[in-house]
Amino acid sequence: MSAVIDEGAVPTGTSGPPTPATLPRTWTLTWHGVRTVAELELRQRIRSTRWIVALVVWFVVVGAITGLVWLSTRNVLEPFTNGAQVRNLQGPIMFGLVVFFVLFLGLLVAPTLSATSINGDRSAGTLAILQVTLLSPFEIVLGKLLASWIAALAFLVVSVPFIGAALGAGGTPVLAMFVCLGVLALLLAAVCAIGLGFSALISRTSGSAVLTYITVASLSALSPIVFGLTYLTTTHDETVRVWTVPTGGWTGDTPPACVWEDQVQPVTHTERTWWLLGINPFVIVADAAPQPKPETPNAISGDPLGSIRTGVRSLRAGPAHEIDQCWSERAQSKDYVSPVAERDVDTSAVWPWGLGANLLLGAAGVWVAVRRLRIPQRTLARGTRVA
Amino acid sequence: MPAVAAILELDHGVDGGRSASRTADVDPRTRAPPGRTQSLHSVPARGGRVPPYVVDMTDGPGQDVPTDAHDGIAVRGLHRSFGAVHALAGVDLDARPGRVTALIGPNGSGKTTLLLVLAGLLVPDAGHVRVGGFDPVTDGARARARTGWMPDTFGTWDSLTAREVLLTFAAAYRMPRGAAEARVAELLETVHLSEFADRPASVLSRGQKQRLGLARALVHSPDVLLLDEPASGLDPRSRVDLRVLLRALAARGTTVLVSSHVLSELDELVDDAVFLSGGRTVTAGTLVAAESARRSWRVRALSLAALTAWLTSVGAVWHPDADDTPAPTGFGPPRPAPDGPGGVLVDIADEEGAARLVRDAVTAGVALTSIAPAGGALEQAYLALDEERR
Numbered sequence: 001m002s003a004v005i006d007e008g009a010v011p012t013g014t015s016g017p018p019t020p021a022t023l024p025r026t027w028t029l030t031w032h033g034v035r036t037v038a039e040l041e042l043r044q045r046i047r048s049t050r051w052i053v054a055l056v057v058w059f060v061v062v063g064a065i066t067g068l069v070w071l072s073t074r075n076v077l078e079p080f081t082n083g084a085q086v087r088n089l090q091g092p093i094m095f096g097l098v099v100f101f102v103l104f105l106g107l108l109v110a111p112t113l114s115a116t117s118i119n120g121d122r123s124a125g126t127l128a129i130l131q132v133t134l135l136s137p138f139e140i141v142l143g144k145l146l147a148s149w150i151a152a153l154a155f156l157v158v159s160v161p162f163i164g165a166a167l168g169a170g171g172t173p174v175l176a177m178f179v180c181l182g183v184l185a186l187l188l189a190a191v192c193a194i195g196l197g198f199s200a201l202i203s204r205t206s207g208s209a210v211l212t213y214i215t216v217a218s219l220s221a222l223s224p225i226v227f228g229l230t231y232l233t234t235t236h237d238e239t240v241r242v243w244t245v246p247t248g249g250w251t252g253d254t255p256p257a258c259v260w261e262d263q264v265q266p267v268t269h270t271e272r273t274w275w276l277l278g279i280n281p282f283v284i285v286a287d288a289a290p291q292p293k294p295e296t297p298n299a300i301s302g303d304p305l306g307s308i309r310t311g312v313r314s315l316r317a318g319p320a321h322e323i324d325q326c327w328s329e330r331a332q333s334k335d336y337v338s339p340v341a342e343r344d345v346d347t348s349a350v351w352p353w354g355l356g357a358n359l360l361l362g363a364a365g366v367w368v369a370v371r372r373l374r375i376p377q378r379t380l381a382r383g384t385r386v387a
Numbered sequence: 388m389p390a391v392a393a394i395l396e397l398d399h400g401v402d403g404g405r406s407a408s409r410t411a412d413v414d415p416r417t418r419a420p421p422g423r424t425q426s427l428h429s430v431p432a433r434g435g436r437v438p439p440y441v442v443d444m445t446d447g448p449g450q451d452v453p454t455d456a457h458d459g460i461a462v463r464g465l466h467r468s469f470g471a472v473h474a475l476a477g478v479d480l481d482a483r484p485g486r487v488t489a490l491i492g493p494n495g496s497g498k499t500t501l502l503l504v505l506a507g508l509l510v511p512d513a514g515h516v517r518v519g520g521f522d523p524v525t526d527g528a529r530a531r532a533r534t535g536w537m538p539d540t541f542g543t544w545d546s547l548t549a550r551e552v553l554l555t556f557a558a559a560y561r562m563p564r565g566a567a568e569a570r571v572a573e574l575l576e577t578v579h580l581s582e583f584a585d586r587p588a589s590v591l592s593r594g595q596k597q598r599l600g601l602a603r604a605l606v607h608s609p610d611v612l613l614l615d616e617p618a619s620g621l622d623p624r625s626r627v628d629l630r631v632l633l634r635a636l637a638a639r640g641t642t643v644l645v646s647s648h649v650l651s652e653l654d655e656l657v658d659d660a661v662f663l664s665g666g667r668t669v670t671a672g673t674l675v676a677a678e679s680a681r682r683s684w685r686v687r688a689l690s691l692a693a694l695t696a697w698l699t700s701v702g703a704v705w706h707p708d709a710d711d712t713p714a715p716t717g718f719g720p721p722r723p724a725p726d727g728p729g730g731v732l733v734d735i736a737d738e739e740g741a742a743r744l745v746r747d748a749v750t751a752g753v754a755l756t757s758i759a760p761a762g763g764a765l766e767q768a769y770l771a772l773d774e775e776r777r
Binding site for chain 1: 506508509510524527528532534536538541542551555556558561587603
């Protein structure tokens, strides 16, 4: 007992106030502070057995799906193609599906890692005692984000063998694995940050978890649905120039030469709505993955990531104003040269915008969380206790 | 608004004998009745001490800024509402370095809210606060660096060991690692958790967690210690340890503010007491009324019948002592025979009255065995306030 009282070994308040440099403000950021919080969170999390169970379940599920994809793609493709083509088709399909499945599971798991982090601590009575220390709100939030992100990355690491196996099936550049893992990691960080924001905003843990899931579902499932629903509202009848067989038909055996005609056709302006797909995590991953090199010019593209990439980029370009519908001449002659210039579709990447949007949402989550952790508090959320 | 903070000074020098209040002891010189050791005085006290028995009704320090700046806790005119609920509606308080100050009040009187403001978690609506010499609102980090706070309910990280919890908080207070490890080992020793140092906190009992929470509040050697119900869940041994620890911290110059319901605990611990009721520190007027209220004394004699007969004959107001003669419910010890030894509660105005009662009773041949104030000083004052409130 007396040891505490008599010992002056520890810096005390009486030995002078801490230097101003160590005094935190709201946005003070030190690695020491972030690490302290992250270590606390990870220690608390890793030692629970649930964690190991979750990783094992994840490993088994992703492994099972990879095996199933491999078996089914081989069975479907084998009757139609020879061995080399199977490799070219099966590899990219496997890679795409496994990466999508990992992303899907990641989007399911990531919210649970962070969406109850702050309000859960508040109801457990462990938040306020951390807030009154010399950790800044920014350090507490980033520490929690780092901890949940590291946990999410653990799931990604467990998936690496299976993504590697899909890579081994051929047809996919090795770079694709690293790019996809990198984009997956950043997307999961954004989801963790969004969850953190909701957990600071909502007092009930169930409420913040639900809102985080709704946000993730909006990004990944709702956005394509809304895109589909807006498809009709962006479709209008417009006059377009068409290179076509003259209206009125023909009498002889051979169709007349094609001419330019102005026709009124329904035109869909997807250049106004493509971003609904652009913010979709699956589209982001697909767009970011490097294009597999076709081994033969006429190789059938079975790459799901590539199809999505091509699709979203042409949707972004919107409708063409000149259309070649001169099917007759095209069919007759191999030397047919279309007068409609090859569409110069903007092939610049979509994913930086989508990833940026997701990361921006994550940054908003962090900002909200930091604002809510500032002390002393002026207002209290309804139904919350400070401590 | 009356400027006098409601501070009830319990003189420890005189108080020494109070722990023996249950023993047969009728000599008023050896044991000053606590009822009179409570004295109202204005805020500046400890330097030139206001002697007990003096009711000082002069105005305290100015309302705006504490004129007698000290590095303890100074609160003036504190208000804080949560919507329509006025949790704090005018609190004036001084807790000085080197003293243990009790914060006493019924449930919902605003004790916890006050401690949250002092800990730097809540912005007051109005009023001035200084903790450790700094304003927790405008100079929060500086104030928090000097403040140790133990909330009434707090959680722990079940998977972490006691040592890890304390090391984490030492790191959170930006203590150097080496100093932190020494300090943590020391604190674990202090709260008798050394043998649990490397076991997960989930195996700790409620009282042990409470002790860990106390160690956590002390990890950065704060100048100001805010404890919300620190004794709840502690076994008697730990309560004694807590008392010794807090007295030792105070002796070293720490400002200690303790909120508790266990008034008998506080009686032996605190130097000053602040009463909180309905979000206000109870004003001087109210306390004077409480002071002057007649107080119950427990009087025992060899013959209960002789005692009651004599009391009735001299016109004293007395009540049966519920503690002494339990209701005949069929449980507990049988009711004492009417002519056996027993005690009653007698309303006596002051110490002189008590002395007179002893003298007269002895003169009248009533064989007194003991006379003592019923309940602790704080309890009596508290109950008096409670009645006042109704």
